[in-house]
Amino acid sequence: MRLSEKTQETLHVFFKNKTAVLGLCVLCAVIFVACFPWLLAPNDPLKRDLSLRYQPGFWAGQEFARFPLGTDYLGRCILSRIIWGTRTSLLVGCIAVFISTVLGVILGLFSGYLGGWLDIALMRIVDVLFAFPSILLAITIMAALGPGLEKAMIAIGIVYTPQMARIVRSVTLVLREMEYIEAEKALGASHARILWYHILPNALAPIVVYATLNIAGAILDAAALGFLGLGAMPPTPEWGAMLSGSNKALVSGAWWAVAFPGVAIMVTVLGFNLLGDGMRDLLDPRLRM
Amino acid sequence: MKNPVLSIENLKTYIATYRGFVRAVDGVTFKIREGETLGLVGESGCGKSMTALSILKLYPKPQGRIMEGAIYLDGEDLVLKGEEEMQKIRGKKISMVFQEPMTSLDPVFPIGEGIMEVLMIHQGMSRKAAEKEAIELLRRVAIPDPERRMHQYPHQLSGGMRQRAMIAQALACRPRLLVADEPTTALDVTVQAQILKLINDLKEEMQTSVLLITHDLGVVAESCQMVAVMYAGKIVEKAEVRELFAHPLHPYTRALLSSIPRVDGGKGRLEAIPGSVPDLINPPLGCRFHPRCRERLSICDKEEPTLKMVDKEHELACHLL
């Protein structure tokens, strides 16, 4: 497979950037866990055993090795739940950002390219959505939709749409004025063609960077919703939900029920942040539009 | 002969990069006497700005370093001085004005404050005294309505006025030497003449010497007594201004002069100098100009010519004489 010169050069610079590479490695590990949970999980994540509640993990001694990271308030294996929860969190993050990216790109492209009252109206709406702190907006939407993982994806998708719309719009505004667009128009290219073949590819760089960084935020927001009991429904293992009601766990001294799911969230989000940061450094001169 | 105010001897400033040392200033020697303006001329990248920065030790750190040489200000070697001592010299004994007045002035500082700062720190003036003096300085550099203007911000002034403000700032403590790095390049032609005259007048009034850096020979002709031509980090010719224009000896100097359109006639073609500025990490062997030189001899790519006195006050680094 021969890649173009430009792609080769971009990849070369990318791999020199240590943060980006580190992020990529972390993410590969996470994706691996998400794809093959049945291989890695030592126990059944859903199996309860109330006689084994709040057991500590391997640090407490050999006899606790069966549940390496301990058990939760229903006696379920925390490590297995974390492993199985990986795909949930990744899915929610990716789908929510996918929704917001598609919507945001469409809104931003049309708004920036067509201008006029459409632009003004859409940007006012974006301003209004920006007037809410993101978790608050997500909670509000969930209050109307009701709890559930799919609804959480939609809510978070809506929350991240305005930011993407603004970014795509500002890129479109700049690109619209460029001379080669004028040239294309003179050759009789339709608006759709210009948007698809000329503007969108050049806007791809910031879109990819922000989408990656947004996945990090979406996973955090999804976990927050789960923590509040608004996301995944029990008994689905989801990292945020594993932390809800954990005050009791802490009071009983079972810090492992809180620490490890949180570490899982942090590592995954860190991976996306590293990757996103690395990509942003890579594309930085071009991002200064 | 009076003692020189500034005497630079064999100055070498190198800058470390991934590809090697950039020999920005590679053995530069010249003197500036009291009340004299020396013009340092050359194309972009020849090292003239770096020479200026080296005098004040403002080259980029830690990549830049003075490898060799001495810089004597009134007899004291600046190369040996530490940062704290240099801070007492900058703005007080040696001042510098830069090319772009818009970006060279702090945008959130009123211009009066900028001048008062120098007075309060270097001369220990009280705020009130500094304020009065600042107004006077602004008046001296011909900024109208200085009492009002001193509270204004750089973006509220025109390009010429900003440059005047910078000059006022630089001359506030009556330094021995003013280093002016392309002070008029970013200005309109009419304003250029005003600024040059201003520098000249102030120089005489305050007994300051001036190192004027420029790529514009016209500026040199107008304001300088002595001129040094720089190429690729080295000085290739040095002379009194009139002498240089009348009898340019170095091929590079001659090429520079012939690439200026002349008002007094000569419908000859303007000559561009063929080739491009050499790589300062691996400069050409022998004379650095030899790849572009029409009058090249066979010795020119083997041995580097040294600066020799060929006439009264006229020095040349070339194998041709």
Add this chain to the structure above:
Amino acid sequence: MGRYVLKRLGLILPVLLGVSVVVFLVVRLTPGDPAKVMAGEHASPEFIEAIRVKWGLDRPLYAQYFIWLRSVLQGDFGTSIATHTPVLEELLQRFPATLELSLFAMTFAVLVGMTAGIISAVRQHSIFDYLAMTGALIGVSMPIFWLGLMLMFFFGLYLDLLPISGRLDPEISLRTITGLYLVDALITRNGRAFWNALSHLVLPGVALGTIPMALIARMTRSSMLEVIRQDFIRTERAKGLPERRVIYRHALRNALIPIVTVIGMEFGLLLGGAILTETIFAWPGLGRYTVDAVYARDYPAIQGSVLFIAFIFVVVNLITDILYAFINPRIRYG
């Protein structure tokens, strides 16, 4: 500058209006009979009818909106289903708690974050720089509620150093004037209450402020680096100013301009984070009220508190914009 302020004021009015529309719609879009939704599941049929009449729920949607909007502007945010008290009253009662927590967190975030950012910028590529920026990156990657829980466990339960719930120990008495306990304690010279309230503020405040702190540190560093590269910094050094002055008086003042904008935006993050932090630390503020309302399906309360919080956020952004205009001479003096 006056024109700038007026312009900004003019811009937020449509935004506030839009916010009210969104809040209104969200609740109205909930499946089910809106009257029942607003009256509560266990309300009597007469009560449901009364609600239907009061909010005009049999009228078209836009009419409903105007009825609701008019009530809101008159200060009637509806009555909480759970407590049967007017929502606005409950919100105003809880507002000082959230305000105090937010201010504490923000102060912590700005002080620590900016200091770290400045030092990182001035000593770029040093060990401090790498450690600080790594720490900041990790800080931005952690879930705020998890941080709160871990802090609570470690300092509160394990080490038993700091209290983990509420604003004040029950046995301490404090006369409240402003609702901000630290301020009230100072005014009434109640030393015991002051330290007690402060100790209660530490864990939730640090938990809440850590993520903004990390963001501010990163932002300060990049802004400072950007400014230090500028030409005028070289001029200031050429004036012989001591390096300290160059950095703090010249570089920092310029770097602050974009940082102020970021700090304003952070406040939104803070308000969102307060929702989670208050829940963990049983802090009696707006955030916890909102969450409790969502659990209890107390729609009037949800509506009221979301509107209130969004309003605060918009106002804070306005203040930030004005502050920005004030410290940026290019805008202040046209």
